[in-house]
Amino acid sequence: MQFNTRLLTHKFEYLAPETLTEALDLLNQYQAHHIKVLAGGTDLLVKMKTIDMEVDYLLYIKGIKELNFVDTAAGLSIGAIIPYSRLLKEDKIKTKYTALYEGIQAIAAPAIRNMGTIAGNIGNASPAADTVPPLIAFGAEVQIENKQGKRTILLENLFTGPGKTVLKPDELITRITVPEVKPQTGSAFIKKSRVKADLAKINLAVSLTRNGQNCEDCKIVFGSVAATAVRAPRTEKLLEGHSMTEELFIQAAKSVANEIKPIDDIRSTAEYRILMSQEMLYDALKLAWGRTYSQNESDPKNGGE
Numbered sequence: 001m002q003f004n005t006r007l008l009t010h011k012f013e014y015l016a017p018e019t020l021t022e023a024l025d026l027l028n029q030y031q032a033h034h035i036k037v038l039a040g041g042t043d044l045l046v047k048m049k050t051i052d053m054e055v056d057y058l059l060y061i062k063g064i065k066e067l068n069f070v071d072t073a074a075g076l077s078i079g080a081i082i083p084y085s086r087l088l089k090e091d092k093i094k095t096k097y098t099a100l101y102e103g104i105q106a107i108a109a110p111a112i113r114n115m116g117t118i119a120g121n122i123g124n125a126s127p128a129a130d131t132v133p134p135l136i137a138f139g140a141e142v143q144i145e146n147k148q149g150k151r152t153i154l155l156e157n158l159f160t161g162p163g164k165t166v167l168k169p170d171e172l173i174t175r176i177t178v179p180e181v182k183p184q185t186g187s188a189f190i191k192k193s194r195v196k197a198d199l200a201k202i203n204l205a206v207s208l209t210r211n212g213q214n215c216e217d218c219k220i221v222f223g224s225v226a227a228t229a230v231r232a233p234r235t236e237k238l239l240e241g242h243s244m245t246e247e248l249f250i251q252a253a254k255s256v257a258n259e260i261k262p263i264d265d266i267r268s269t270a271e272y273r274i275l276m277s278q279e280m281l282y283d284a285l286k287l288a289w290g291r292t293y294s295q296n297e298s299d300p301k302n303g304g305e
């Protein structure tokens with residue numbers, strides 16, 4: 001039964017490895033027990049207080065120096081313990097991965113952004129996670145490690161349902177990598193929530209590249225409209241290779257409303273989500289398209305940014 005005790009009432013053993021090898025050894029050793037990875041704790045500790053979650057071992061990873069890095073030399077490479085507030089200081093994220101920057105900014109408040117991590121947002125696997133749609137839109141991959149070795153998986157293929165991923169009990173997300181964006185790429189993130197510091201009723205990330213007046217490599221990713229974040233492939237195809245006219249923006253908005261199949265839940269209704277998906281896609285496409293123009297170059301139709 002869900003009941004908020006506001007206390008950690010369960011007994012568990014707290015493990016705080018200082019190296020990655022040590023962490024992977026511990027995950028290997030206790031994988032048959034209830035071992036949980038603890039990063040910022042902004043999801044996990046709340047869950048441990050509010051639901052009957054069995055935890056025998058809590059593996060705190062923020063002391064592991066090998067996971068404490070951000071590399072922006074080629075694309076992005078983000079270590080698993082980097083807090084959001086650190087990422088907001090990266091100029092490259094703001095200018096080239098704008099939808100990700102906006103997704104991070106949309107998360108709660110500074111206190112949560114000082115503690116929370118992208119790896120935790122992914123590990124929690126909420127369909128409403130705010131960094132997941134932009135990361136999918138940019139083609140992000142997740143590096144996963146266990147004692148036996150490492151594997152890389154496209155973020156889009158990691159989730160299997162609400163709170164569920166393909167991660168095995170002995171596996172740790174160690175880094176998130178995002179490919180370099182092509183020149184003349186623009187992106188945008190839009191979120192609708194009940195109040196500012198709340199999960200999304202619906203969120204959306206768009207990334208696209210401009211070739212003359214045509215749209216290329218369009219990715220449209222919605223959160224909170226299905227069991228996992230979802231792309232809208234039919235609408236992406238409708239846009240790709242075509243000139244970005246006002247008529248096409250409107251057509252795309254209509255198309256997406258037929259493509260997503262949201263449900264009613266605690267935060268919103270399916271009807272609201274379908275209506276909003278159209279408005280949000282129209283706005284996000286316009287924003288992202290405007291951002292494909294550099295400051296010295298203006299969009300003949302939209303006037304650029």
Ligand SMILES: Cc1cc2nc3c(=O)[nH]c(=O)nc-3n(C[C@H](O)[C@H](O)[C@H](O)COP(=O)(O)OP(=O)(O)OC[C@H]3O[C@@H](n4cnc5c(N)ncnc54)[C@H](O)[C@@H]3O)c2cc1C
Nearest residue numbers: 039040041042043044108116117120121123124129130173
């Ligand atoms: C008040 C409040 C407001 C919030 N608002 C938002 C919001 O607006 N948008 C939003 O998206 N989220 C929001 N959240 C949720 C939360 O802040 C984010 O999901 C955050 O990114 C979680 O990161 P963390 O480091 O705190 O994860 P943790 O709580 O430490 O972990 C979350 C889950 O991921 C697993 N995990 C963590 N790191 C790893 C790893 N390296 N490898 C494998 N598994 C791992 C944990 O075992 C756990 O299951 C909010 C939370 C609170 C308390």
